Amino acid sequence: MITARGYWFLVLVLAVLTLGAFDGRSALTVSMLTLLLWFLSQWLLFVVRVHWVVPRLRIRRVLLDQRGPVATLWAGQSFRVRTEIRLAHWLGIPFARIKDFMPFGVEKTDGENSALATVSAEKPVALTYKIRCPAAGWVRFEGLAVEIADFAGFFYVSTFIPRVAVYRVLPPLADAAGHRPSVKRRNLLPATGLHRHLRPGTGSELLDLRDYMTGDPPKTIAWKVSARRDRLITKEFESEVPMRCTLFVDTSQSVRVGGPGQNALARIVEVSASVTQAMAGIRDYAGLCLFNEEKIDRYIRPGRGPRHVAEILNILADTAGLAAATGPARLPVLLPTALAFIQEVYPELVRPEINSVPGWLSWFWPAAAMERRRFRFARIVARWLFVAVLYLPFAVLGAGVYFIGEDIYPFLSDLLRLPPFLLALVGAGLLASGMILYYPLVRLANVAIGRLLSPRRRHFQRWRKSVAAVIAGHYGLGPGGLGLLLGDNQCLVLWTERFLADHHVPYTVPLYDWRGEYLYSSPGKINVLADALLRAIKRVRDNELFVLLVDLLELVDQLEPLLRAVKVTLARHHRVLVICPWPPGIAPPVGKAAERGGKPFSLASDLSTGVEQVTAARLNRAYMRLRRSFSKMGVQVVCAASGDPARLILARINQLRSVGMGRR
Amino acid sequence: MAKNTGLAETEQNLAIRNYFLVCMAAMFVLLVLLLRRRLGPWSLAPVVVGVMGTAIRLRFAPALTLIVLVGTIIALDPFLEVFGMELEPLFDGILSAALLAYFVAHYRLLGLAVAYFPADRGKRMESLAEAASADSDVSPPPSLRSPESISPFEMSWFIVSLPIWAVLAQLIRTPLAALGASLAGHRRLEFYELRLSHWQGVIFVWTIGVTLFVLAGLLGYLIWRRRSAAAATLWLQDVVWRETSRDQQRVGQALARARRRRLRGKEVP
Numbered sequence: 001m002i003t004a005r006g007y008w009f010l011v012l013v014l015a016v017l018t019l020g021a022f023d024g025r026s027a028l029t030v031s032m033l034t035l036l037l038w039f040l041s042q043w044l045l046f047v048v049r050v051h052w053v054v055p056r057l058r059i060r061r062v063l064l065d066q067r068g069p070v071a072t073l074w075a076g077q078s079f080r081v082r083t084e085i086r087l088a089h090w091l092g093i094p095f096a097r098i099k100d101f102m103p104f105g106v107e108k109t110d111g112e113n114s115a116l117a118t119v120s121a122e123k124p125v126a127l128t129y130k131i132r133c134p135a136a137g138w139v140r141f142e143g144l145a146v147e148i149a150d151f152a153g154f155f156y157v158s159t160f161i162p163r164v165a166v167y168r169v170l171p172p173l174a175d176a177a178g179h180r181p182s183v184k185r186r187n188l189l190p191a192t193g194l195h196r197h198l199r200p201g202t203g204s205e206l207l208d209l210r211d212y213m214t215g216d217p218p219k220t221i222a223w224k225v226s227a228r229r230d231r232l233i234t235k236e237f238e239s240e241v242p243m244r245c246t247l248f249v250d251t252s253q254s255v256r257v258g259g260p261g262q263n264a265l266a267r268i269v270e271v272s273a274s275v276t277q278a279m280a281g282i283r284d285y286a287g288l289c290l291f292n293e294e295k296i297d298r299y300i301r302p303g304r305g306p307r308h309v310a311e312i313l314n315i316l317a318d319t320a321g322l323a324a325a326t327g328p329a330r331l332p333v334l335l336p337t338a339l340a341f342i343q344e345v346y347p348e349l350v351r352p353e354i355n356s357v358p359g360w361l362s363w364f365w366p367a368a369a370m371e372r373r374r375f376r377f378a379r380i381v382a383r384w385l386f387v388a389v390l391y392l393p394f395a396v397l398g399a400g401v402y403f404i405g406e407d408i409y410p411f412l413s414d415l416l417r418l419p420p421f422l423l424a425l426v427g428a429g430l431l432a433s434g435m436i437l438y439y440p441l442v443r444l445a446n447v448a449i450g451r452l453l454s455p456r457r458r459h460f461q462r463w464r465k466s467v468a469a470v471i472a473g474h475y476g477l478g479p480g481g482l483g484l485l486l487g488d489n490q491c492l493v494l495w496t497e498r499f500l501a502d503h504h505v506p507y508t509v510p511l512y513d514w515r516g517e518y519l520y521s522s523p524g525k526i527n528v529l530a531d532a533l534l535r536a537i538k539r540v541r542d543n544e545l546f547v548l549l550v551d552l553l554e555l556v557d558q559l560e561p562l563l564r565a566v567k568v569t570l571a572r573h574h575r576v577l578v579i580c581p582w583p584p585g586i587a588p589p590v591g592k593a594a595e596r597g598g599k600p601f602s603l604a605s606d607l608s609t610g611v612e613q614v615t616a617a618r619l620n621r622a623y624m625r626l627r628r629s630f631s632k633m634g635v636q637v638v639c640a641a642s643g644d645p646a647r648l649i650l651a652r653i654n655q656l657r658s659v660g661m662g663r664r
Numbered sequence: 665m666a667k668n669t670g671l672a673e674t675e676q677n678l679a680i681r682n683y684f685l686v687c688m689a690a691m692f693v694l695l696v697l698l699l700r701r702r703l704g705p706w707s708l709a710p711v712v713v714g715v716m717g718t719a720i721r722l723r724f725a726p727a728l729t730l731i732v733l734v735g736t737i738i739a740l741d742p743f744l745e746v747f748g749m750e751l752e753p754l755f756d757g758i759l760s761a762a763l764l765a766y767f768v769a770h771y772r773l774l775g776l777a778v779a780y781f782p783a784d785r786g787k788r789m790e791s792l793a794e795a796a797s798a799d800s801d802v803s804p805p806p807s808l809r810s811p812e813s814i815s816p817f818e819m820s821w822f823i824v825s826l827p828i829w830a831v832l833a834q835l836i837r838t839p840l841a842a843l844g845a846s847l848a849g850h851r852r853l854e855f856y857e858l859r860l861s862h863w864q865g866v867i868f869v870w871t872i873g874v875t876l877f878v879l880a881g882l883l884g885y886l887i888w889r890r891r892s893a894a895a896a897t898l899w900l901q902d903v904v905w906r907e908t909s910r911d912q913q914r915v916g917q918a919l920a921r922a923r924r925r926r927l928r929g930k931e932v933p
Contacts, residue, residue, distance in 0.1 A: 117813070356906075
């Protein structure tokens with residue numbers, strides 16, 4: 001609370017006051033007493049403001065679009081945020097910096113989310129700014145950061161008034177021009193050899209005649225035909241053919257890598273939402289299946305209607321907000337982000353009087369258990385070597401005493417007036433106890449010197465404790481949980497990732513493990529997807545479209561279960577389309593360049609360009625292999641980054657509608 | 665809008681000028697007082713430091729001025745020997761008011777012209793900005809005190825309060841000095857052979873120390889009572905952890921080792 005300026009002022013005033021008082025200088029004594037009294041009054045006033053006035057700040061936040069307040073946001077659209085701060089206390093805050101903590105993943109397009117202002121009961125402060133949500137997911141407003149200082153700069157506090165509000169950001173609205181066909185093309189002439197997919201219903205075109213069944217409406221009886229055949233015949237009319245499409249959306253870790261709105265999942269969600277809305281617009285059926293590397297997360301049978309579409313869009317919005325998480329993430333990368341966020345949003349919980357870090361912790365707290373696995377054998381050998389070298393002085397000492405003992409024992413025996421055997425016993429005892437104590441003491445000194453030479457490691461231990469305590473408190477893990485987090489790095493990493501993901505804070509995750517293997521290939525999803533596909537075709541009718549929005553670029557060698565499931569699907573007269581998301585920042589595969597493995601490789605000017613070229617070439621080759629694998633069965637594979645996958649899916653549905661699958 | 669901005673800037677400049685004038689006036693009073701105490705050309709030393717510090721907006725100018733003033737008074741002031749220390753309470757009061765005026769005006773001037781908030785927040789925001797990949801606005805805004813916060817009564821109340829603080833200090837000092845004198849004359853305490861001023865110093869130090877201690881304790885208790893539930897839970901959790909940290913560490917490491925054994929042969933390192 002007290003700033004460096006305040007400390008210096010107080011120390012100087014107290015020193016001069018003491019000096020003046022002891023030296024009998026009334027001028028100095030009275031002057032310093034005046035300054036001290038004034039300082040104490042400012043301190044008292046500041047404390048009252050911080051602890052009694054600031055908590056009485058009342059926040060009201062409204063999100064508005066052109067028509068008024070909204071409870072749900074849409075991706076790609078701008079919204080006005082109006083935050084009003086009122087103070088319900090007669091003692092105002094003369095000057096403060098107030099900042100509405102902007103959610104991560106949104107863009108501020110206009111206005112200011114912070115203000116330097118005087119807050120009083122009569123004069124509320126209003127912050128108005130515009131945000132744009134680039135992608136579907138969640139937007140979380142945490143609250144208001146308030147900074148207060150006195151006019152002289154002796155006291156300063158940065159606090160946070162929590163006012164959490166979470167808004168769902170729905171995927172962008174499909175525009176009619178882009179993704180929604182204006183005319184339902186149901187009367188196209190089929191190609192030679194193909195037959196229309198027809199179904200009896202309530203249309204106007206005659207489809208077929210059949211024998212009358214009890215319950216058929218009398219108006220459908222074909223009287224002339226009935227008279228000719230001497231039995232009642234009923235007319236069947238052609239129905240409109242609502243098409244059914246099920247979207248299989250990959251939500252595994254592989255598509256979550258990247259910031260919110262910038263990862264492959266965001267693109268998949270966008271495509272799925274567009275297709276769903278476009279299909280709902282023409283009264284077709286759209287279904288959804290969410291799966292990850294472990295299980296089928298959600299399955300919604302194809303349906304139509306506004307409620308069904310809203311349900312799908314809500315689920316897609318929730319899915320888009322999923323963050324990547326992996327065990328082997330590096331704690332030194334996560335901790336600064338987590339600590340910075342906690343200091344900003346939970347400043348009260350990292351204050352030393354609440355969340356104290358013992359002085360010894362940064363020096364002598366042992367490394368977490370899971371850190372010790374690498375190079376285990378080398379560590380054991382090194383430790384025994386260390387022990388051997390440590391005890392070398394004792395060996396030398398023992399040898400020296402043995403060789404010159406004959407001369408020393410009588411001398412020491414005379415000096416200490418002890419019999420030689422007792423002297424030898426005492427010496428042996430001292431040596432043994434020294435040897436026993438020597439190792440732990442040197443180890444301790446070794447650790448302390450190591451920490452002394454590495455302030456970063458000391459800081460790291462302090463951050464660990466602070467962050468682990470806040471996380472344990474936040475999730476109610478209790479003191480045992482705190483001990484667990486401090487003793488196990490992997491556990492702390494997972495909980496920290498969860499904490500950051502829950503607060504929608506983007507964080508960096510490692511892409512490769514210590515052996516250089518890609519961490520996010522998620523091979524388990526192949527079997528899950530195959531299973532989902534087979535389950536889906538059990539319950540559906542003929543002639544449906546299954547769109548697999550799945551990242552398979554890292555799994556081209558393990559496609560066999562999925563290919564089998566696709567073959568069964570095709571054999572059941574369905575269509576399959578694969579949409580493969582493409583990593584952002586890498587040019588999509590185009591034509592023959594992709595077959596060759598992307599752009600011709602050139603000597604890169606720097607390392608990052610080189611890595612990017614190599615990655616692009618590898619992905620291009622994988623994509624082409626993927627296409628070849630599926631094209632053998634007549635299944636089209638489309639890259640999500642090139643062209644317009646949503647338009648392609650809708651075109652495929654129209655094709656199905658008009659020409660059906662059946663070769664009769 | 666531009667007109668409003670111009671008006672605000674004018675108000676701000678006016679406030680800066682006013683505080684600067686107060687600093688200069690305080691230094692002038694100080695100079696007069698020191699000259700009257702027959703310090704001669706040495707009277708200029710603290711005044712020059714103070715004026716220069718304010719002119720170039722030096723952050724530690726008040727501290728430097730005070731140190732030079734103290735050095736000058738202790739080294740050169742013959743006042744103590746000539747007149748004794750109880751003879752000029754008016755002088756002490758004016759000196760106190762001038763010093764207080766200089767300190768307050770200078771620091772407020774810094775808040776208006778240099779920086780109002782300390783800059784320790786920027787560092788921790790950097791990592792968040794990196795994490796947010798510059799999408800979100802997390803950089804701290806400028807921190808000069810805005811003209812809207814300058815109340816018309818601020819300056820007048822400040823000037824009026826100066827003698828109040830000085831008088832209050834005198835009122836506190838007088839009984840303490842009397843108590844020190846009575847202690848110095850006490851027969852039982854003659855054993856310590858302390859001078860009058862030393863007794864007064866002891867009384868001052870004890871009084872101020874105890875006052876600060878009691879005040880800090882009282883405020884700390886009142887603040888503690890207003891802690892949130894989350895903070896109280898965290899504190900309790902911290903207490904239990906500190907008392908059982910060694911056991912917890914052993915348990916945690918045993919669990920980690922068990923999991924490591926379970927994962928042996930799998931991909932997770």
